[in-house]
Amino acid sequence: MVRSVIGGLLGGLAMYIIGFIFWGTPLSALALSRAGDQESANLQAALAQGLNASGTGVYIIPDPATAQGTILYGRGPIAQVFYNSSGFPVTDGAALIGGLILALVVGVLIALALRFALADFGSRMRVTILFSIAAVLWLHIGQPVFNHAPWGYFLYLAFSDFLALAAAGLIAAKLMERKVGPDATTMH
Numbered sequence: 001m002v003r004s005v006i007g008g009l010l011g012g013l014a015m016y017i018i019g020f021i022f023w024g025t026p027l028s029a030l031a032l033s034r035a036g037d038q039e040s041a042n043l044q045a046a047l048a049q050g051l052n053a054s055g056t057g058v059y060i061i062p063d064p065a066t067a068q069g070t071i072l073y074g075r076g077p078i079a080q081v082f083y084n085s086s087g088f089p090v091t092d093g094a095a096l097i098g099g100l101i102l103a104l105v106v107g108v109l110i111a112l113a114l115r116f117a118l119a120d121f122g123s124r125m126r127v128t129i130l131f132s133i134a135a136v137l138w139l140h141i142g143q144p145v146f147n148h149a150p151w152g153y154f155l156y157l158a159f160s161d162f163l164a165l166a167a168a169g170l171i172a173a174k175l176m177e178r179k180v181g182p183d184a185t186t187m188h
Contacts, residue, residue, distance in 0.1 A: 001115070003117040003175050003178070004111045004112060004114075004175075004176050005108055005111065005112075005170065006175060007105060007111045007171055007173070007176055008104075008108030008109070008110060008111030008112065008168075009104055009108060010107070010171050010172070011107035011110060011111060011167065011168030011169065011170075011171040011176065012104035012105065012107020012108065013091040013100075013103065013104065013107070013165040014098065014105040014106075014107075014164070015103040015106065015107055015164040015165070015167065015168045015169055016100050016103035016107040017036030018160065018163050018164040018167055019099070019103070019160065019164055022156070022159075022160035022163075024091075025161065026032055026183050028135055030152075030156055031152060031153045031156035033150070033153075033179060047083060047087075048080070051074070051081070051083050052085055053083070055085050056083060056084050056085050056086075057073065058072075058080065058081070058083070059079075059080070059081045059083055060073075060078070060079075061078065061079045061081060062078065062081075080147070080149070084171070092128055103168075106168065107168045107172065108127075109177070110165070110168050110169050110172055111169075111172035113170075114127065114128065114169060114172055114173055114176065115172075115176055116138055120177075121173055121174065121176070121177040124169070124172075124173035124176070125169075125170060125173055128165075128166055128169030128170055129166055129169075129172060131165075131169075132161075132162050132165040132166040132169065133162060134160050135161070135165060136158040136159075136162045136165070137158070138158075139158055139161075140154050140157050140158035140161065141155075141158055152177035163187060164187050
């Protein structure tokens, strides 16, 4: 059990590092569209004016819940806005610490699932890869399929999360592997 927890913690650390590489470095520019300074200021002012009364949340603009909104939605342009009415630092230390804790918890959960469900490294490896693919297909690729979200962003997100999940599972699976006896078989 100790090897599983250690494997999960190391796997979670790997998830965190992979996430940083994809999202905390200039590499993230591959996934993100940019607006110029003036366009950004104009959009920020419009957001503050139009959404501050409602506050922080996720908005579909225009809102298709009304007849007029449905017509406007069909004409476009449309947006899904993740809105936060207050600012925060670009590199938020609290978010980095919270993200590390989350990654460690997820890594341990992955390791425990692999330990309790499967007995050998080969099975754990196959299940890790298949569940990682299934998770990113449903959670990320589903967005452009169902919601017409931008493919580039979600392909990048899916690839980064696949690598992170697979790394966490493979590291945990490898650390759970125990060699015993002369034939070096794996024990659960």
